Amino acid sequence: MGAPPRSSGNDAAAAARSQSKPPSDDQLPSIERETDVLTKQLGDLGSSRREDRRLAGQTGILTSEEHKLGDLNVVAAYKAHFRESPFEFLQQFVAYGQGTGWRGYSNYIGAPILYKGCSEESIRAVLNSEQVQERIRKLASSRVDHLLPEQPPLSPTGPNKTQKNLAIFKERKKRQIEQQLRDEALAILQVSVARIDSLSFLKFFAASVNNVLARMYHQGIHISVSQVLELRRVAAFAAERKQSILFLPCHKSHIDYLTVSWLMFRLGIALPHIIAGENLDLPVLGDVLRKGGAFFIRRTFSGDQLYPAVIKEYVETLLASGKNLECFIEGTRSRTGKLLPPKLGILKYVVEGLLNGRTDDVWICPVSLQYDSVIESETYVSELLGKPKEAESLLGLLSGSSSLLQLKMGRIDIRFDTPWSLQGFIKEQKDRRAAPGFKDEKVELDPVNNERHRVLLLKALGYRVLADINKVSVVMPAALIGTVVLTLRGRGVSRSELIRRVDWLRMAIINKGFTVADFGAMKTGEVVDRALSTVMKGLIAEEKDVMEPTFVPVKRFELSFYRNQVIHIFVSESLAAAALYTKVKQGGTAPMQRMTRKDLLSECLFISSVLRSEFVFGVDTLEVNVDRTIDGMVADGILEKHADIKPEEGGSIELSAKERENGRENYDSFLFLIWPFIEGYWLAAVSLLSLIPQGAEAQGYPTQKLPWFAAKDFEKHTQLLGKTLYAQGELSYLESINAATLSQAFTRMEEMGMILRKKSSHQKPVPIMALHPSFWPSQTAKLTDYIDRLSQFRREGKDRREQNVGVKVRKYTAMYIPAAVEVSNIKQRQAQL
Structure with missing residues (x-):
């Protein structure tokens, strides 16, 4: 869709975007030579058998008919279980120890590591x-x-x-x-500091990780060989110039650390130094991770003036020596399945290192990691439902390790965007923001001397990386199935209908230019059956004693993790569908459900503004994005446009006759993707009614005291309110009460000026929040108007027909009156703001 009006500038600005592309082909090593090297590098898939060594040509390194690079399961021939092939299993470890072939890791691309004294x-x-x-x-x-303040001025005769x-x-x-x-x-x-000093340890580490991953993910670790080829070519280009590659993966699981490092070893690229949270610096495990490239930093640097200077200098020292880095762009693991907003702390150090001349350039490599299933899925659910996050411990991490190795968790797909120049990106942003057609804030960008401009640059960089991760991500079979099951009306779905809808969704994703995991020679039905019997076992149940195999979602909250892996592809369609739904839900004949283009743009502007922190939007204006989306939905037969009906308002838009005949199945699918987020933001807004001080209803806009409340306690209350409303049918989706969505909703409301947040003035400060006085009392102020407007987009259910805040909802918000932890003077606070 698009965030509230944002422009990409004119043609000059568009042309400038080419500056952040990878090096030109003539600057890179020969593609023929690198293809030959890579084919040899990947040709040995880990087996000692000669026939397995020829497997590369059969599994996608080179497709024989077109001579194009394909996809590859890099552990296709690996023997992961001792009992099945004891001799070959042991031979694999011996090969690592002896450094056979690629396992020797002697010709890796990148700045020197793995020598004695490297870390010192x-x-x-x-x-x-x-x-x-x-x-x-x-x-x-x-x-x-x-300690010793300055003394009075010395006497004329000098110091005594x-x-x-x-x-x-x-x-x-x-x-x-x-x-x-x-x-x-x-x-x-x-x-x-990371301790990548020992090659012998690294070979042992790589062999162990190889075995663990191959056993857990029994369907393999899949890469795009064409992407890997380009990565190696750019890596060689950067290494010649003593420049670093900054790998920026999404963060789904603790396994991410191991997966990326092992793959770099496998591909013959210098291992990156990985920025990791100090919560993983556990006894024994911390030392192992350090030797694999991890360096640990605190979650917060506040209150310590020396620590950030040391960490910043370490990052810049690595950049100056051309060593690779890895940093999770989201800062923490995503527990919802979709990307989180970018965290900019380490990016700030990297950008400042470049601007300060510590390096000539840094190459940005967005990385997508997709899993059929993650090992923390059950933990994620409990955390999102309000259970406090347990601190990591070695015992906790190892307690389930033996059982995890017995699991069949599907496959991992890893994708790399071709690295692009950070120096070029900065120049692109300068040119773009100075372009005549730029509508956000036309500025002469000066990130070296202007802190605000540096923040603008960092935000643009962070969201560019998120967009690139989404662009190269692979949609897994489990995500297809989970999405279909959660985007159909009714309790369950027949097997034939499930297969049909998976096929439809798969083609819709491909037609949008995104990638679906390769089914190989398997038919869709086989893929569905395999997923249901392995990675989705326990999440979807098969109904017994029915005329046709029928599947019912039994753990909708867990399934939402899979559905959210798809939503970025259809966020524009989902927001447009939700905007039109404000008219459709009013009922009546088809003509009565039409919406003018002007009204549709207005509704899209509102809902896009509300959810702008949840998704990565395009850089075009809202109007351009809406028109493009509507045209696509018209071409797909979902909507119809009538230019001759109310032409003064841009014509009208409605559901097509074909879509109505088909029971709105495609249109509703888009709604089911976005409704849980709309419900979550509605719940967050409704909960704010509890923050209105007693007596404010009668007094109107007060002029005396502003009460502040403990933020964490209030978020727990909001979840309790959500559980109550869900149980009584006032809320349609349990996943709407997840802590991540509510936290993001409150952050957005702070940006919109609805709530105020700060740290308390206590000896041990805690986050506190308050409802902005202009949003109370509830009956007449802007809060109720906002809630009512948002309610128009919600799914209408048989147990909830009210369009505004109903009596039942008001009753529950009035039942909870939080105790203020701090009170400030409103006039003083307004002066501060």
């Missing part, structure tokens, strides 16, 4: 850097001045003995504090 060299470089030393000197001076002794003492104390800070910086580095 980085520690010394960071510790002795001018940036860290300057920060130490300033902190030491500040602390000395705090006491003053001389004090000056000497201050200088000695300063040097003492500087040494303490150097020791502290060294301690930070000793804990944080």
Whole structure:
């Protein structure tokens, strides 16, 4: 669809976008030579048998008919179980130990790693850097001045003995504090720095990860060989220039760390240094991950002036030496199945390193990791339903390891966007924002000297990476099935209908230019049956004693994880369908359900604005995106346009006769994708009624006190309200109460000025929130208008026909009156804002 009006600029700006593309083909190594090298690299799929070594030509490295690069399961011939092939199983580990073929990892592409003293060299470089030393000197001076404030001016005759002794003492104390800070910086580095020093350990590590992944994901680890070829070519280009590749994967599971590192080893590319949260720095495991490339950082740097300087310098030191990095763009694992908004902390350090001249360029490589099933799925559900996240522990991670190895969790698909230039991206953004047609905020972008401009640049970079991840992502069979099951009316679906709808969804995705996992020689029915009996077992049940095999979703919340892996493809269609639904739900004859283009644009603008933080939108204006979407839905036979009906308002749009005859199945599918998010945002808005202070209804806009409430407690209350409304039929989707959606909804409401958030002034500050006074009282203020407007987009059910906030909902919001943890003066707060 598109966020509220946003422009991509004129043709000059569009032309500038080419600057962030990969290097031109004539700058890269010969594609013929690299194809030959890669074919040899991937030709040995891990088996000692000669016939297996020839498997590459049969599984997609080179498709014999067209001589084009295809897809490949890189563990197709790997023997993952000792009992099945004991001799070959052991031979595989021996081959790793001996460094046979690619396992030797002797000709990897990239800056040197894996030599004795590699990590200590980085520690010394960071510790002795001018940036860290300057920060130490300033902190030491500040602390000395705090301990020993400046004395009165010296007398004309000069300092007396006491003053001389004090000056000497201050200088000695300063040097003492500087040494303490150097020791502290060294301690930070000793804990944080990656230890990719040992090739023998890395081969053992790679062999172990290979076995674990191949056993858990029995259908293999699939890559696009053409993407890998381009990745290796750009990697060679960057290595020649001592430039880094920054891998930016999405984050679905803790397995991501292992998967990307193992694949880099498998492909012969220098392992990246991986930014990881310190929660994974566990005894034993932390050391193993460090030796595999992880470096651990705190979740927050607040309150510590030395720590961020040390970490920033370490990142810039890695960039200066051309070493690869890896950072999860979302910052944390997505528990909902779709991408989270980008976290910009490490990106900020990378961009500043480039702007400060520590490197000539950095190559950005968005990475998509898709799993048929993730090992944390049950944990994700409990966390999203409000259970506190348990701290990681070695015992917790290992407790289910033996059973996990026995699971059949389907397949992993890994896709790489061709790396593009960060330097080119920055220039592109400068040109684009200076273009005459740019409508957001025309500025002469100066990210070096202007902090606000740097934030604009970082946000654009973050969302560009998310868009590229979505672009190369593969839709898995489980996602197809989960989406179909949750986007059909009725309790269940017959096997034949399920297969038919999976085929329809698969083609709809392909027609939109996205990728579906290759079914190979299997028919759709076989793929469906296999998924239902393995990765989706327990999520979808087969009804017994019926005339035709019929499947019913039994764990809708868990299935929403799979549905959300598809929504980015159809978000424009879903928002347009929801906008039209505000008219369709009113009923009546077909002509009565028509909507003018003007009204449709207005409804799309509103719902896109509400959900703008949930999805990655295109850079074109809302109007351009809506028109393009409607044209596509007309071409697909879902909608009809009538230019001659109300032409002064842009014509009219309605459901096509064909779509009505088909029971609105395609149109409704788009609605079912978006409704859970609309419900979640409606729930968050309704919950704000509880924050209206008592007496505000009668007093109108108050002028005295603004009560603040504990944010975490209020989010728990909102979930409790949602569970109650769901149980009583006022809420259609249990997944709408998930903590991630509600948290994002409150963040968006803060951006819209509906709520205020800050840290409390207590000794141990906690997040607190308040409803902006302009949104109370509830009967007349903007809050109720917002809720009523949002209600128009909600699914109409037999138990809920009210279009506004009903009596039952108001009763429950009035039952909970949170205790204020802090009170501030409204006029003072307005002055601060």
